[in-house]
Amino acid sequence: MPNSSPGSSTPPKAAVLRGLEPRDRETLALLLQGTEMFYAAEIAVAMELIDLGLTPGGGGYEFAVAAAANDPEGRAVGYACFGLNPMSDGVFDLYWIAVDRRAQGSGVGRALLTHVESVVAGRGGRSVMIETGGKASYAPTRAFYLACGYREVARLLDFFRVGDDKLMYEKRLSS
Amino acid sequence: MPNSSPGSSTPPKAAVLRGLEPRDRETLALLLQGTEMFYAAEIAVAMELIDLGLTPGGGGYEFAVAAAANDPEGRAVGYACFGLNPMSDGVFDLYWIAVDRRAQGSGVGRALLTHVESVVAGRGGRSVMIETGGKASYAPTRAFYLACGYREVARLLDFFRVGDDKLMYEKRLSS
Numbered sequence: 001m002p003n004s005s006p007g008s009s010t011p012p013k014a015a016v017l018r019g020l021e022p023r024d025r026e027t028l029a030l031l032l033q034g035t036e037m038f039y040a041a042e043i044a045v046a047m048e049l050i051d052l053g054l055t056p057g058g059g060g061y062e063f064a065v066a067a068a069a070n071d072p073e074g075r076a077v078g079y080a081c082f083g084l085n086p087m088s089d090g091v092f093d094l095y096w097i098a099v100d101r102r103a104q105g106s107g108v109g110r111a112l113l114t115h116v117e118s119v120v121a122g123r124g125g126r127s128v129m130i131e132t133g134g135k136a137s138y139a140p141t142r143a144f145y146l147a148c149g150y151r152e153v154a155r156l157l158d159f160f161r162v163g164d165d166k167l168m169y170e171k172r173l174s175s
Numbered sequence: 176m177p178n179s180s181p182g183s184s185t186p187p188k189a190a191v192l193r194g195l196e197p198r199d200r201e202t203l204a205l206l207l208q209g210t211e212m213f214y215a216a217e218i219a220v221a222m223e224l225i226d227l228g229l230t231p232g233g234g235g236y237e238f239a240v241a242a243a244a245n246d247p248e249g250r251a252v253g254y255a256c257f258g259l260n261p262m263s264d265g266v267f268d269l270y271w272i273a274v275d276r277r278a279q280g281s282g283v284g285r286a287l288l289t290h291v292e293s294v295v296a297g298r299g300g301r302s303v304m305i306e307t308g309g310k311a312s313y314a315p316t317r318a319f320y321l322a323c324g325y326r327e328v329a330r331l332l333d334f335f336r337v338g339d340d341k342l343m344y345e346k347r348l349s350s
Contacts, residue, residue, distance in 0.1 A: 158302075161264050
């Protein structure tokens with residue numbers, strides 16, 4: 001069924017979505033480094049969550065992996081990590097989303113985010129929240145969230161460092 | 176040296192501050208239940224942090240315990256749990272603060288919070304952040320933070336449950 005809401009159309013089959021697999025570990029480590037968006041300490045945290053995601057139980061962290069639709073081997077070109085905020089009865093946090101630098105702008109990020117929202121909605125979740133940074137290098141990231149229907153709900157001045165704010169975005173899911 | 180800033184005077188010697196000790200565990204469990212402010216799941220989390228605080232290393236959770244100034248046995252009548260937010264270079268989160276119901280209104284909470292701020296400032300911390308709830312039963316808690324110089328910096332509507340917002344308060348510490 002076509003989705004007619006403005007701003008939420010996706011390119012046809014930008015990506016195939018699947019679960020996290022052990023073979024993704026190395027691919028995602030290289031992918032995270034290749035984006036040149038994250039500090040080493042941030043990548044270390046991202047990899048800890050990936051390792052948790054590969055462990056039975058998973059500690060409440062859920063994953064969606066995107067592979068290029070035209071890649072028969074289904075190699076990861078992006079992923080998202082999310083989970084229910086344990087203090088809330090229906091707010092899910094998007095902990096991480098990253099797309100291979102070479103695949104950026106091709107709809108992979110949007111496909112991942114739309115998939116996460118579907119999973120969350122199917123689980124009875126009310127909204128998805130995202131925390132990100134206010135610095136200039138994150139401008140494309142913020143524009144992406146806004147284009148995907150998220151709105152800024154909080155801005156914590158100087159949170160990460162003086163002059164580097166924390167921004168919080170939210171999208172309410174229709175039930 | 177007297178503190179002349181408005182609203183920050185404390186009653187003389189409301190409490191003696193000290194570190195967390197193993198004997199506090201049972202006292203604090205009863206204290207948390209006695210406040211009738213927390214859900215069982217919240218108390219379970221608070222006790223997990225207390226157990227971490229009693230473990231060498233402590234996982235980044237720091238504690239201040241208040242005892243009544245006139246109690247020779249120094250029994251805990253309140254405590255605070257706080258720590259550096261690992262994403263920030265100088266923002267400390269106040270994870271928990273609770274005062275024995277029978278000691279509320281006697282300046283113990285303010286003494287605890289002032290002490291936490293001193294420790295944070297001495298550690299080079301820039302600010303203290305507190306998350307709390309927007310529901311009516313938390314009105315005295317919110318009034319307490321405002322009276323202690325905190326200001327609301329974010330309000331996440333319906334965060335905990337529909338109609339139950341999450342509020343974030345911050346106090347910038349002068350360096």
